[in-house]
Amino acid sequence: MAINFDNALGIHPQALALREKRSEILAANLANVDTPDYKAKDLDFKSVLSQTMDKAGRMERTQAGHLSGPQTLLGADLLYRNPQQPSLDGNTVEAHIEQSKYAENAVQYQASLRFINGRFSGLMSAIRGE
Secondary structure, three states: OOHHHHHHOOOHHHHHHHHHHHHHHHHHHHHHOOOOOOEEEOOOHHHHHHHHHHOOOOOOOOOOOOOOOOEEEEEOEEEEEOOOOOOEEEEEEHHHHHHHHHHHHHHHHHHHHHHHHHEEEEHHHHHOOO
16 A cells, blocks of 8 residues: 555645745845845745645646746745834834744744654554554
């Protein structure tokens, strides 16, 4: 009997990929904290994951030939963060908010890794007959 990893791992590999991309976006925001007119970007993880997943748990693609534009990520639009205290130079990055979002995303990334590790451990136990 063959193991279907899509069924065995569930949504976790796609969640891991989205968390990785979100960490890149948040890191770019932190790197540009002093860049004039830089607009902080983010994505809504839940909405992006629900848009990219079909009922079977695979990534959806509407057209094979379509390329995503520079302001899209995995089929979802990047959103601009509304600043709580806008700066005079037009930069909307607030370092304390970006750092907390980055830390939160890192914890959720580690949780996704633990879920995947647990699934593989369970599969290995089943294969060994333990």
